Amino acid sequence: MSKLDxxxxxxxxxxxxxxxxxxxxxxxxxxxxxxxxxxxxGFNGPPRGVSHCNSPERLDWLVENLKKYxxxxxxxxxxxxxxxxxxxxxxxxxxxxxGLWACPAxxxxxNTLINSxxxxxxxxxxxxxxxxxxxxxxxxxxxxxxxxxxxxxxxxPDYDTGSRWLLNQAKIEIIQIKREED
Numbered sequence: 465m466s467k468l469d470x471x472x473x474x475x476x477x478x479x480x481x482x483x484x485x486x487x488x489x490x491x492x493x494x495x496x497x498x499x500x501x502x503x504x505x506g507f508n509g510p511p512r513g514v515s516h517c518n519s520p521e522r523l524d525w526l527v528e529n530l531k532k533y534x535x536x537x538x539x540x541x542x543x544x545x546x547x548x549x550x551x552x553x554x555x556x557x558x559x560x561x562x563g564l565w566a567c568p569a570x571x572x573x574x575n576t577l578i579n580s581x582x583x584x585x586x587x588x589x590x591x592x593x594x595x596x597x598x599x600x601x602x603x604x605x606x607x608x609x610x611x612x613x614x615x616x617x618x619x620x621p622d623y624d625t626g627s628r629w630l631l632n633q634a635k636i637e638i639i640q641i642k643r644e645e646d
Contacts (some may be wrong), residue, residue, distance in 0.1 A: 465500075470616060470641045476502070477595035481572070483507045485516045488551035488560075491572040493594035495580050495587060503585045506575030510568040517568055518548040526552055526566065561600060561623055572596075573603040577610050589613050598638065601626035608634040618643050 473494065480492030484507040495504040515522050527539045545555040553563045570578075573594060580587055588611030597620035599607065604627040607615065614637040622628055631638055 465616075467641075469500075470639075471644050473593045473616070474595050474618070474641070474643060477593060480505045480507050481595060484509050484569075484572075485518075486551070486569055487518060487549065488554060489596070491594060491596045493572040493576045493592060495576050495585070496591040496593055498589060498591075503587075503590065504576050504580030504583065506572045506577070506579050508569050508572045509575065511570065514568055517552050522552075522568065523547060530556055530566065571600065571603050573599045574606055577606055587611055591616060593617070595643075596620075596623075597640065598622045598624075598627050598631070600624040601630055603627075604630045607631070608636065612636060614639065616641065 473496070477492035477494060480494065481490040482492075484490040484492070486508050489508065491508045493506055494502050497503050510516050517526075523539070523542065526542065530538055542552060542555055547555065553566050556563065556566070558566070573592060576592065577587060590610075590612055591614040592607060592612045593616045595618060597618055598604075599615070599617070601624045604624075608630065615631065616639045619640040619642045628638070
């Protein structure tokens with residue numbers, strides 16, 4: 465693929481990402497066949513029918529389950545720090561990639577693979593393209609088991625130090641591209 469092809473697919477991933485309701489990051493990804501046909505797409509977000517982190521019912525769940533991380537009036541703390549407009553994990557103080565148990569969303573890579581499987585799309589020998597740096601280790605494990613042969617992602621620091629090791633062990637080609645300014 466040429467540099468223009470990469471930028472074209474990154475722009476499609478950006479458009480897919482606009483569907484995400486995530487208050488932290490908006491990520492989109494797509495599954496590409498060997499002949500460059502888009503077979504499936506996904507964005508980061510909760511499973512179908514599940515409330516996102518800014519819903520009132522999610523706030524009740526967070527209040528109950530975050531007591532071990534914040535003392536005192538957790539509900540007031542969240543509401544005072546823009547709950548509903550900011551990522552609850554970030555409000556509590558988790559760094560990127562931490563406290564994922566408190567997030568109802570699945571990563572875009574995982575959703576792309578699952579959406580493809582749901583529609584009976586074969587993932588073996590395909591390329592996964594995403595508008596973010598290298599995926600986390602958990603998504604990398606699923607990418608490996610799905611038979612993906614190549615990942616095309618943006619350049620940047622690794623989200624998770626274990627992912628590169630896993631992907632290299634599985635001999636998955638990693639192509640990281642610097643994004644062109646739009």
